[in-house]
Amino acid sequence: MAQNNDNNANVLHPHITPMATYFKVALALFGLTFLTVFAHQFHHQMGSWAAPVAFLIALIKASLVILWFMHLKDDTKMNRFIFAIGFVFLALLFGICAIDFATRVPEFSPL
Structure with missing residues (x-):
């Protein structure tokens, strides 16, 4: 059965x-x-x-x-939230890298 x-x-x-x-x-x-x-x-x-x-x-x-x-459109709100958090941290990573590149001081080698 x-x-x-x-x-x-x-x-x-x-x-x-x-x-x-x-x-x-x-x-x-x-x-x-x-x-x-x-x-x-x-x-x-x-x-x-x-x-x-x-x-x-x-x-x-x-x-x-x-x-x-x-199948994220058929998934639960919790899974959608967790998936979105991944993109938030990716944006944070890109933002920190952009700030790092923007604030670098060029160094010139005396050699």
Whole structure:
């Protein structure tokens, strides 16, 4: 006799996402990748906007991967919080490194 584990929180349930959704997300990722290549072709014309455009496209692609392929949109709020804390510490690391580079005094060797 099979045991019904629907009410047991310790049992892992598969995420029921239609295969069509995965194909749509993959198609969007391919499209954004081609958009990245296309934007690179015009990086001289965009000037100082080239880097923010590239980072925006990368942010959208990372969000798609995190939400659908890593199933974070179906996960608990605690797991989302823990995942976000990782990005907070990454931003903190980048910020400290940027402050370090900005405050360095150039040293010249007498040799």
